[in-house]
Amino acid sequence: MVRIASFASTLAGVLLHTATALEVNFDNQGDVFDAASTIAFGLMRSYTGNYTGDVPGNLPDPYFWWEAGAMFGHLVDYWHITGDESYVNQTVQAIVHQSGDLRDLMPKNQTHTEGNDDQGFWAMSVMAAAENNFPNPRRPAAIRVQRRPEMANLPINKGFNYKNAISNGCFFNLAARLARYTGNSTYAEWAEKVYDWETETEFLWSYNAGIHLHGAAVMYNLTGSDVWKQRLDGLLATTVEIFFKDSVAFEQACEPFKVCNIDQRSFKGYLLRWMSATTHLAPHTIDIIRPLLRASGEAAALACDGPLNPDFKGHADTACGQDWSRRTFDGFSGVGEQMNALAAVMYTQGGASAAPVTLGSGGTSQSDANAGAPEKSKYDFAPIETRDRVAAAFVTLAICLGVVVSAVFMIMD
Ligand SMILES: *[C@@H]1O[C@H](CO)[C@@H](O)[C@H](O)[C@H]1NC(C)=O
Ligand SMILES: *[C@@H]1O[C@H](CO)[C@@H](O)[C@H](O)[C@H]1NC(C)=O
Ligand SMILES: *[C@@H]1O[C@H](CO)[C@@H](O)[C@H](O)[C@H]1NC(C)=O
Ligand SMILES: *[C@@H]1O[C@H](CO)[C@@H](O)[C@H](O)[C@H]1NC(C)=O
Ligand SMILES: *[C@@H]1O[C@H](CO)[C@@H](O)[C@H](O)[C@H]1NC(C)=O
Numbered sequence: 001m002v003r004i005a006s007f008a009s010t011l012a013g014v015l016l017h018t019a020t021a022l023e024v025n026f027d028n029q030g031d032v033f034d035a036a037s038t039i040a041f042g043l044m045r046s047y048t049g050n051y052t053g054d055v056p057g058n059l060p061d062p063y064f065w066w067e068a069g070a071m072f073g074h075l076v077d078y079w080h081i082t083g084d085e086s087y088v089n090q091t092v093q094a095i096v097h098q099s100g101d102l103r104d105l106m107p108k109n110q111t112h113t114e115g116n117d118d119q120g121f122w123a124m125s126v127m128a129a130a131e132n133n134f135p136n137p138r139r140p141a142a143i144r145v146q147r148r149p150e151m152a153n154l155p156i157n158k159g160f161n162y163k164n165a166i167s168n169g170c171f172f173n174l175a176a177r178l179a180r181y182t183g184n185s186t187y188a189e190w191a192e193k194v195y196d197w198e199t200e201t202e203f204l205w206s207y208n209a210g211i212h213l214h215g216a217a218v219m220y221n222l223t224g225s226d227v228w229k230q231r232l233d234g235l236l237a238t239t240v241e242i243f244f245k246d247s248v249a250f251e252q253a254c255e256p257f258k259v260c261n262i263d264q265r266s267f268k269g270y271l272l273r274w275m276s277a278t279t280h281l282a283p284h285t286i287d288i289i290r291p292l293l294r295a296s297g298e299a300a301a302l303a304c305d306g307p308l309n310p311d312f313k314g315h316a317d318t319a320c321g322q323d324w325s326r327r328t329f330d331g332f333s334g335v336g337e338q339m340n341a342l343a344a345v346m347y348t349q350g351g352a353s354a355a356p357v358t359l360g361s362g363g364t365s366q367s368d369a370n371a372g373a374p375e376k377s378k379y380d381f382a383p384i385e386t387r388d389r390v391a392a393a394f395v396t397l398a399i400c401l402g403v404v405v406s407a408v409f410m411i412m413d
Pocket of ligand 2: 086
């Protein structure tokens with residue numbers, strides 16, 4: 001059971017700090033799910049997109065469009081791991097709305113500001129929905145395959161120049177997952193190609209390391225090759241060395257100096273997401289990854305003892321901080337901090353959830369579509385059909401086409 005340690009609060013709060021926290025026994029799954037629910041509630045209290053007059057899929061200022069897309073990816077996994085359906089409707093509504101008039105994740109309002117990585121984070125949420133048999137919307141998020149007509153203009157987009165590593169990472173990750181999901185080897189060739197282009201990439205940020213790690217795990221799973229195993233194991237070793245301190249995840253480039261910007265304050269949660277996903281695809285990494293997820297989850301939960309404040313409207317004294325090594329709230333709160341803590345806490349249980357499906361295994365027919373996933377039939381959605389899930393995969397295909405073209409631009413620069 002999760003409870004607020006109010007006794008400790010009255011005792012120590014006066015003298016030291018507000019010592020209330022989520023008390024979680026990480027050996028008890030129900031306990032962990034309760035904590036995840038509390039954190040998710042605090043996160044979603046910042047989301048107003050389902051209110052009359054607001055835009056589904058947008059977070060209020062100062063959060064950018066991409067971060068909302070990434071948030072719904074966490075919520076797909078939250079549903080998949082815990083079975084809690086509280087945010088399924090909002091997630092479907094947001095993804096369908098933001099897929100835009102052409103169902104290509106290029107909504108008109110965003111085409112002039114988004115970089116490929118911005119779009120990529122929405123695409124990865126759609127991909128996760130497909131891989132986990134997330135309840136499908138009545139109106140599919142994607143109904144056509146198409147090349148992004150705006151490609152030629154992309155270099156003028158604000159996000160273009162300084163985010164190449166994550167853009168290529170999105171492309172690599174999605175291409176690998178599409179290859180696995182659809183069985184189409186063209187995507188695997190694309191993944192190989194972009195990975196080769198990127199051999200010099202340095203990982204400054206945790207999400208860059210994570211997105212490549214997971215992509216490499218997918219490629220290893222797909223090919224079983226020694227080459228991909230070596231790449232995967234190398235990426236994992238680097239990731240652990242740079243982005244963990246005493247087994248707890250941290251954003252080395254900004255967190256120790258308290259200078260993380262709004263975007264950067266959500267990065268390490270994605271790293272944990274991709275590490276957890278890696279354990280499903282490459283079980284030999286479990287012994288390295290699980291203890292890191294566990295230590296990060298424990299530290300993050302302890303850092304969720306912050307008070308209500310303008311950036312946090314959840315349950316009192318459960319605001320999550322940024323720097324988990326302090327094991328108590330550090331004064332930073334917001335959507336990024338809640339997302340990171342949600343990831344850290346829920347992915348301690350990621351091992352118990354079903355592995356991602358493919359079109360050939362669980363993703364192909366209505367009869368076995370729910371295999372291994374929590375029961376979910378009460379939604380007023382069309383029955384899960386191949387068409388819908390193919391559609392979900394196709395939306396990411398459209399994005400891949402776009403990103404590969406821009407990757408070519410970068411090579412030519
Ligand atoms: C928005 O979703 C939340 C969470 O499901 C719910 O509590 C709230 O009532 C919804 N608001 C509207 C206006 O639908
Ligand atoms: C989701 O929407 C369906 C259909 O409108 C409704 O029956 C259900 O109660 C909603 N679920 C939640 C958690 O709000
Ligand atoms: C674009 O902005 C308008 C006006 O704010 C809004 O009504 C519409 O829903 C937005 N569309 C998307 C996809 O965000
Ligand atoms: C594989 O994907 C490529 C790229 O989208 C496409 O051109 C090709 O038709 C696909 N092949 C099959 C067999 O579906
Ligand atoms: C590939 O992933 C499946 C689970 O989806 C797992 O059972 C299998 O062991 C993985 N293959 C390799 C080579 O690790």
